[in-house]
Amino acid sequence: MLTKAFSKEKWKYLLYTLSHPVDGFYWIRHSEKGSLPIAFILVLLFSASFSANRLLAGFVVNDIDPRTVDSLYEFIGVLAFYILLCVSNWSVTCLTGGEGRMKDILTAVGYGTMPITIGLVLSTVVSRFVADEEQAFYSIILGVCVAWGIIMIIIGIMQIHNFSAGKTLVTLILTFAAMLIIVFILLLLSNLIGKVYNFFRSIYTEIIFRT
């Protein structure tokens, strides 16, 4: 199973998707060309390169206090955002007639982070060799790659659901609304669970002190 997920064709197809996103994402949905484990690895790499950029970018461009960088914490944040985005996109596209399965959404978004990862690594390396006036190189590399990544994700969502461009944008806006709703419900839930927990805990302490 895993050998199939990490087979040579899958890696090659990742590179093909990078250069041909429209076709690439279409066949990921329709003939199982994508690989979910590879998508997860890409998300992991993205969070690692994000932390690395904050920590290792050259002094000239980097104004981040290294004491505030915690790569594990950032990984949890990236993972939570990734899952939240995919779950809310899935719940919206289910209702609007999208063809993509949860697996395809996870794969498409994961593959879409690839250019951003490349940009972060590349700009981090470049940033160590630039002086003050050459900062533009750093921001251009980063900007282009982030734009490429976002376009990849949008095309990916469009292709796996077989949507038109307009419908994709509408569902994306709905996706963000769904994300907010999910966060709200999660907060509400955790709050209520906390209250129930406290209720039973206070019963427990009452019993402890009475006996």
Place this chain on the structure above:
Amino acid sequence: MRKLNRLARPLAVLVAVLIFANTETVHVKADDVPYDTYNYDYREYIHYTPAAYVPESVRYGRDLFYEGASIGDFKTPQDMCKSPTGEVLVADTGNDRVVVLDAKMKKVLRILTTFDNNGKQDKLGKPYGVCVSEKGNVYIADSKNKRVLVFDPDYNLKQIVSEPRSRSLDAGFVFTPYKVAVDYADRIYVIAQNMFEGIMVFETDGQFTGFFGTISVDISLWEKFWRRIATKEERANQKLFIPTEFTGIDVDPEGFIYATNITTDGIQGVRRLNPSGQDVIKKGENGNLGGDLQISGTGSYYGPSQFTDVVYRKNGIYSCLDRKRGRIFTYDHEGNLLYIFGGLGTQVGTFQMPVAIEEFGNSLSVLDATLGTIITFNVTEYGNCINEAVGLRFDGDETQAVQIWQRVLELDENNELANTGIGKAYLSAGEYKKAMKYLELGMNRDYYSIAYKRYRNEVLKQNASWFLSGVLVLIVAAVVYKNRRKERREKINAD
């Protein structure tokens, strides 16, 4: 086992002795001062440093004698200044007198309570501010009598400045001078009560010429919007947008006026005004000249610093006195904080209500209105090193300052100014790698960038042959590869 024990016991004793001996010899001496000395680093964290100034003496009025008798305690004294000849003048406001002390503040040279006003005996009433010009003339803000008195160096009355008349003043305006300063051209600058328009300027002949250094009021768009939709009654109940008053004043030898003011946002508490009244002070990297950056205390410790007085020292260094938390903030001419020390309290060397600050040689003196004392602080090695190094930078030969900065680093490893200073020196000496290291520690991006660029050029120049031959090899390899591929393809095609 026995043998081991026999061996172990003396060993344990030896170790114990060594430990105890060490604890006794390694005697870490904390600075014996009742306050913290600190600074803010690049990321605005508090960074504690060795003491820059330590309390040296506390002078009470009752310990001072004039013609054999004690002059009695100062009563709410409000101002203090030094004359070019080294005398110290204290405006003893509550006792209606000005006390003239010698340079060491041990002898009383004169007590000024009455003076001869055109043949009539006249008295001082609540003298609030005092100042001596370069020529030795003495200026006293005689607040109760609503006038500024000018005396010659022998304390004979020379001139009275009172009742300024101008169209820009309200009809019912009462002139109550608080603080006074004089520049090299004998222009008189007066901070008066309820005078929100700025500092009042008087010409040499006592003629009022106008206001100076007015602090403009910033009204945000949001506030403007709310005022627009508010009714007249609501607007009347809103707080007024009044510019802040100036609190303290000093003049530097070039004739620029340093003036402190109370800020509500804690961004700028001191101004440097050029002869036309514009603020030309330089702000440091973080754009802040408002004293403490961390102001989230509780009770009376909450809120931005309130500067009440400023003293221009030398080489562009000036110190501001904060009455909120009793601290003294010293800045250099570029607006960098050099050191912060002082505090409120009841111990020797702390204040209750600091009102005026003055520099005497290597020491700083603060006048406390509640205690009626003059507290003098002496510079330490740490403070002196910083003062000297900053002075050298002000004069433009920072390379001379390296050794001093090195000493500062020995005393305070993370001092950013010292690291930057050393880095700049290495930069001009051509040691770019070392310069980069120190400039990064000093968090100075601009100079780091210059050092890095030169370092990069150097590396490229030294290894130019390697780079060029590398590029050549790559080109040759590419050509060979292409040819091979072409041949192979032709072969396949031929087959």
